[in-house]
Amino acid sequence: MRAIWCLAIGVLVASVTLFCGGAAAEEKPVKLGAMFISSGKMGGYGKHGAQAIQLAVEEINAAGGILGRKLEATTEDTQLNKERTIEIAKRFILTDKVDFLMGPTSSGLAMTLLDIAKEHKKILIATQAATDALTGANFSPYLFSTLSNAMMHSRSGAYLMANKPYKRWMVVGPDYNYGHSSWEMFITKLKELKPDVEVVGEVFPKFMATDYSAAIEEVLKIKPDAVWCPLWGGDSVAFIKQALPKGLFDQVKFAFPVGGALETLIPVGKDMPEGIFMSTRYLFTTPDSALNRRFVKAYKERFNEYPDYMAGETYAGVTFIKAAVERAGSTDAEKIIAAVEKEPLAWESPEGWKIMRAEDHSVVEDCLWGETVFSEAYGFPVLKNIHYVPAEEICRTPEELKAVREGYRKSLQ
Template identity: 60%
Template sequence: MISKGWKLGIFVFFLSIVMVCGPALAAEKPAKPIKIGVLFIMSGPMGGYGKHGSHAVQLALDEINAKGGILGRKVEALFEDDKMKPEVGMEIFNKFVQKDKVDFIMGPTSSAIAVALADLALKEKKLLVLTQAAANSLTDAKFNPYLFSTLSNALMHSRAGAYFMAPKGHKRWMNIGPDYAYGRESWASFIAKLKEIQPDVEVVGELWPKLMEKDFTPFIQKIVETKPDAVWSSLWGNDAVNFVKQALPTGVFNNVKFAFTDGAALETLVPLGKDMPNGIYVAARYFFLTPDTGMNRNFVKSYMDRFKELPDYMAQETYAGVYFLKAAIERAKSTDPQKVIKAVESEPLAWETPEGWKIMRKEDHSVVEDVVWGETLFSEKYGFAILKNLQSIQAEQICRTPEELKAVRDGYDKRMKEAKK
């Protein structure tokens, strides 16, 4: 029989083991990883956009995890193809939230899908970081606090285009753009600002092909017949490629000036190669040759070493979006959506990216940055057109003012009250 003294001694011995080893065992248990659900178009003719975006997420997370993660936690990403369909995007969003239990959601490529997801983000109180969808209504008319846009939107690019084009003096303008939120908003913002700067501008036609149109012949013929001085185009990706190739035999590029708001995307320039005419006015949210900084050079090299191709603007913007999320979480010291929102809104959040510094402002959770326009010039070195005669339009000229935001907010107070029910 064990005496009371021995029992007490054994108890104290085991208690000391627990006290010494317990904290060590707890410390060894890895922290739960932060999970990001990523959805882009990853298949079909526009699939390159999602491919670049997914690659960028992988690259950024590898860098972040190699340095200890975020708040000491590793970061994981789940990838899904939304197939450029709003209903598929909504299914994926719900899967991310309900089954995968992700902390944040990033994407999509198409603004049509982003508009559908915005309401879900508010309903589920889940942060949605927009790194590719560029419709400005997402962060003005349809704004809700669970949306953050880390790329310059359609309004910013279009206003910048107006400042870039106005001095050139073209008076008779046409539009050709995809018939959904992005295309409509791009043209509306461009022509409104152009008329403000250049009051004698005349609109002589608007053309609205469906997204992923295959036959642009009737639209091209209409431009040829109308004989405008210039055409504004928000066609992007494979649509822009098909339009240019189908228009070349008509000689329209010799007689009409074109301004493509997404024309400097590698998803357009690389497939076109020598077929992209010189002297086309183009913009993109990023071009791999600029700026000439250590960070951009390192990004381009790392991307090429890993994926054996140059990074498109969708890659850089998504890469920047991941680092925005890192900065926001670290400022909040939490992954809780409410705390992250409060932290970002406490003061403007600035973070460095390959294209330069970006600033997230509290008024509309939109990025503040300059927009660069230029002209195409074929490069024998690269085998596709690069940019010349670059002009940077300052952010102060192109972002909505707080007063403008209040004027365009669509039922904001009502939507917020309903979301709290």
């Protein structure tokens, strides 16, 4: 009788996961192993990432899973530690038998994982690491970046500022690869768009510094029209708070390419000067779409806080996995790569529609900029005068995409 019942169910419901004769009670779940910095000064990245994964997994499973299979996810704290990150990734692959890797927060750590992903033929989804090298000079078919990268935000800032009256520019950025490359990409593009721009100073404080007084004094001495400031997270908070008593923001216009994150806006609070130009990869107040409203409501109710950009981008990374597996009809990495490269893959996220491009495995999307303003409704600053710089202006050109693929082919020789 039991075998007949199973057969009947199997005929009526094609996606059933029960098998007759007790061969298997349920298809194996799709497994995701995520790695973020979840402790210390940068711990918010991991916290918001893990919360977004939890929410996405619950919603996907409630809707039937991925190809009828449940999605399971484990999140580990990499800290800012290369050896620990490698150990976690290998354990995910060899012991936990995950189908996908996600993370890490640090771009440097992400570069470290490229060879591991390739060796074990596991797809790595980048939802927080934002160096353009991941999908450019170090392109690997096993990595997909689902967030707008540093190049896109630098170029978008140039397009925005090219229409502003500021001509004398300087930089205050963290003294490591991201800070220097962000400035180089911004000012190079700005000079293309506005040839009369002049560079009047460069200051690169130590990454995760505690004292920015020297940098502040240098800006006050030079008196530029505007400053490109790729400080982020705790660094941007410390810099802004230390600059306020000096009246710096009353004298010089600032543009923070990643300053519009809640990890900056909320800690500065009512002290945030109005009118600072800031960009962010996702801001919960926009767009006014059904999906974003639903996501923000569910996140707020579940975790008692608004989703930061790390949450929005990580949620989008999980839903990309669902879209990619369903297109390929498989969790096999080679089949997914072939399916996505056959034609661009579009999927909806809280921040809007994203497109995964075949040539460099980089997301194609507009970049959001706005100006700071305190919100009584939320109790912390948000952004006003929202402006989206179009993707076609900031993503890699056809010539750049060709160079990415040619570079990859040469690396295989």
